[in-house]
Amino acid sequence: MTPEYRLVEGERVRLRPAIWGFTEEELRRRYRWSLDDVLQYWSGSIPSGRSFAAFRDTITERDWPSDGKRVSYGIYMRDDELIGMVSCYNIDRRRRSGELGIYLGERELWGKGFGTDAMSTFLSHLFHDLDFDWLYLHTYESNTRAQRSYLHAGFQMEEKRRRYSPRAGYHQEVRMTITRDGFEEMQYLPEVAAAN
Numbered sequence: 001m002t003p004e005y006r007l008v009e010g011e012r013v014r015l016r017p018a019i020w021g022f023t024e025e026e027l028r029r030r031y032r033w034s035l036d037d038v039l040q041y042w043s044g045s046i047p048s049g050r051s052f053a054a055f056r057d058t059i060t061e062r063d064w065p066s067d068g069k070r071v072s073y074g075i076y077m078r079d080d081e082l083i084g085m086v087s088c089y090n091i092d093r094r095r096r097s098g099e100l101g102i103y104l105g106e107r108e109l110w111g112k113g114f115g116t117d118a119m120s121t122f123l124s125h126l127f128h129d130l131d132f133d134w135l136y137l138h139t140y141e142s143n144t145r146a147q148r149s150y151l152h153a154g155f156q157m158e159e160k161r162r163r164y165s166p167r168a169g170y171h172q173e174v175r176m177t178i179t180r181d182g183f184e185e186m187q188y189l190p191e192v193a194a195a196n
């Protein structure tokens, strides 16, 4: 069965498959985000050293590689302004699993509920349209904003472990997971989500 990649409507945002491409203005915006040190720190990365031309030339293969191991979606406001990206990578088709990553590129939009809506919308798409069974992610223990957002979307804490990365040095990392059943339970019990 060919997966149904499509525009996905959330309550406050919509998600658009990155394979459909970006306008020049959107690419320039994404390039600016790739140079934002604070954003890249929380995303577990470092500012890109690429030129804009190199960024543009490699973006499709990075967003949606031909090996099928990653799918990425732009996060758009209702007025179609691109505000971030969400991805599922390390895709294991046999186990129907994948790892998730998300960011809002514009810092003034953090903490206003857009990330939780984008993540819930993406989870619904992955479980209901793309046939995933379980999903997981990793974040710094210190990234409490992200963790609160993920708990609202239905993720559960699985474990904490000490890790090393050149960017963050030794740090505590949190692993969170969600299953299709767990996600569906949340949809029927919105008061549980509100309490998390």
Ligand SMILES: CC(C)(COP(=O)(O)OP(=O)(O)OC[C@H]1O[C@@H](n2cnc3c(N)ncnc32)[C@H](O)[C@@H]1OP(=O)(O)O)[C@@H](O)C(=O)NCCC(=O)NCCS
Binding pocket: 039, 042, 043, 044, 102, 103, 104, 105, 109, 110, 111, 112, 113, 114, 115, 116, 117, 138, 139, 140, 143, 144, 145, 146, 148, 149, 196
């Ligand atoms: C992580 C991210 C996608 C979450 O999206 P968001 O729109 O900011 O999150 P939401 O507003 O939906 O939820 C954030 C929660 O954290 C709380 N919060 C906001 N600012 C916070 C802060 N500085 N510290 C701790 N909690 C904070 C909010 O109150 C909210 O919780 P509540 O609803 O229980 O009150 C977004 O913040 C982001 O892009 N951050 C930078 C990149 C990043 O960290 N990516 C994740 C890597 S794993």
